Amino acid sequence: MKRMDLRGCTLSVAQLREDLPRAALDTAKAAEVVAPLVDRVKTQGAPVLYELAERFDHVRPEHLRVPHEAIEDALAHLDPKVRHALEVSIHHNRQGHTQQLPEPAQVDIVPGGTVTQRWLPVGRVGLYVPGGLAVYPSSVVMNVVCAQVAGVESIALASPPQKEFGGLPHPTILAACALLGVDEVWAIGGAQAIAAFAFGVEDGSDILEPVDVVTGPGNIYVAAAKRLVQGTVGIDAEAGTTEIAILADASANPAFVAADLISQAEHDPAAASVLVTDCVDLADAVEALIPSQAEATMHTERILRALSGPQSGIVLVDDIDQGITVVNAYAAEHLEIHTRDARAVSDRVRNAGAIFVGSYTPVPLGDYLAGSNHVLPTGGTARFASGLNVTQYLRSQQVVEYSESALAGLAGDLNTLATAEDLPAHGAAALLRQGLGSAAGGGRTEVVTGTDTDALNGVGGAEQGRATHE
Structure with a gap:
């Protein structure tokens, strides 16, 4: 592995981001390659998916949608x-994801005025599971x-067709899908699966309805x-990738560290x-x-290529x-601390997709059974992005409810701010309600007076023909 010696150096964060070993990811260039494919799936549908399966997966599936019998048969065999390991994984992950669910909350802004925060699941999701160098039931x-924990009711899953099957x-x-009760499974791989989820596909009587959210790992073309x-x-x-x-410091077990570096290198060349360490x-x-x-592993060549590549090293x-x-x-996507x-x-670590603490929490535990x-x-991107969690299948929705008196108490300030933004109709909407409410309750006939009348006049004046920003 190549070495980068930062001892005695003071580098800016920008320099570190530029100089540290990193796998290349030119999504923009890949998008240029993928764009025509995505457009073809959108405009031509199922025939393109069969064609692309033959081209990229070297097999033409009999049907794009996997028959229910094939899913059940996979579980039976x-x-x-x-099966036991998958059931443990499912149980642990239900526990780990349930604690991510946000609670609805209501706050009284003023007497009679509330804002309620609630969380609603999206209606339908498309989940992608790759099938390239390895098989990923996890x-x-x-x-x-x-x-499922988020409460999504309609789930479709796609994974590449396999020639040998x-x-x-x-x-x-397929067996993992059966264990989880997912019966809408599609034999579609790669970027074309993402396009099919987004735009929908009709394949005879089999219809893949468009989804609201697409998730799941994949190669750069999927990205x-x-x-x-x-x-x-x-x-x-x-x-x-x-x-x-x-x-790690001098207290780390070198055999553990080596094994964990190897475990990720096993995924892909x-x-x-x-490794970042202060101990030579x-x-x-x-x-x-x-x-x-x-x-001693099965994928020696792949591992050694990854560890000797420019994307790996010791710092x-x-x-x-x-x-x-x-x-x-x-x-990092995964950060271990030894x-x-x-x-x-x-x-003290702010930026990592997931952190694995101590010598007995290797990344593979998180890959399968940790509950994360x-x-x-x-x-x-862990600087600004999160790992997959239930909130990515949820929408935050605010419910605002004010009584007549609560609005009346704020109408003046609302009108002041609306006037300051040259949006007098905004203020008028509140002032009008204040006047009508008073008339209904106390016999007053006037709606607004003084400067409030000017606000109402603005509805037919400066406000005409302006595009609103709210």
Whole structure:
């Protein structure tokens, strides 16, 4: 692994973001490639999806929608050990995601005037589960459980057709869907699946209705397709290649650190694995252990390519304080902390998709069973983005309710602000109600007087022909 020595250096956050090893993610360029494909799916529908399956997945599925019998059959033939592990994962993830649910709340702004905050699930979501270098039933769990906990009633899932399974998605993917009660599954892969979710597809009697939100991991072309359909639908994030950063000091176990760097490198030759440490001896020990640990795995070549690539490396720092500055600038998808007082150190980290604290909390635990979600922001976007959570399937809605007296108490200030913004009809709407309310209750016939009349006159004056901004 290449080394970057920051000892004795004072670099700005901007310089760190530029110089730290990072997997390349040119979503804009990928979007140029994907745009014609997305447009074809939108305008031509199902025939294009069959064509693209043959082109990219090397198989033409018999049907785009997976038959219910195939889903049930996959569960019936699932290895009992895998079924048990998936059931544990589902249970843990329901627990972990339930605590994310926001509570409705109401506040009394003034006597008789309230604002209620409530949360409503979207009506329908499209969940994408990749099927490239590996099979990800765990992604089925992460996406589906999160949506179900949020209260989403209509869930569609897409995963690429597999040649070795007759054009169906991988049977373990289908079995996971069966365990979760998802029966709308589509054999559609890649960017075309995102487009199909966004615009809908008719395939004979099988109809994929458009969704409200699309979530799920994928390659750069999936990320680019999400960028293109955002606005038509909501998306979780433009996720890129996976990454791990490990902040470690002399107390860390080098074998653990090496194994965890390798675990992420196993995903993809472009995966990023970065060690940040103030201990040269630890760096040397980790680097010495990597060849033998990598050799003992199934995907040795893929791992070594990832660890030796420009996106991976060891960053040497003066101390843990500087290390925290580095990892905050890096904003890793996954951040492990192997230091003394690891929990206290974790409290000082602001930017990470998810933080794994201590020597016995490896990232793979979060991938499967920890109860957290493994769909996380990559490429430094953890500075402003969150991992997949229930709020991405929810809409915040405010309900405002004021009584006659509550409005009357604020009408003057409302009119003042409306006049200051040259929107007199805004003020008039409140003043009119005040006058009519008084007339109905106390026999007054006048609606407004003095300057209030000027506000009403404004409805037919300066306000005519102006575009409102509210």
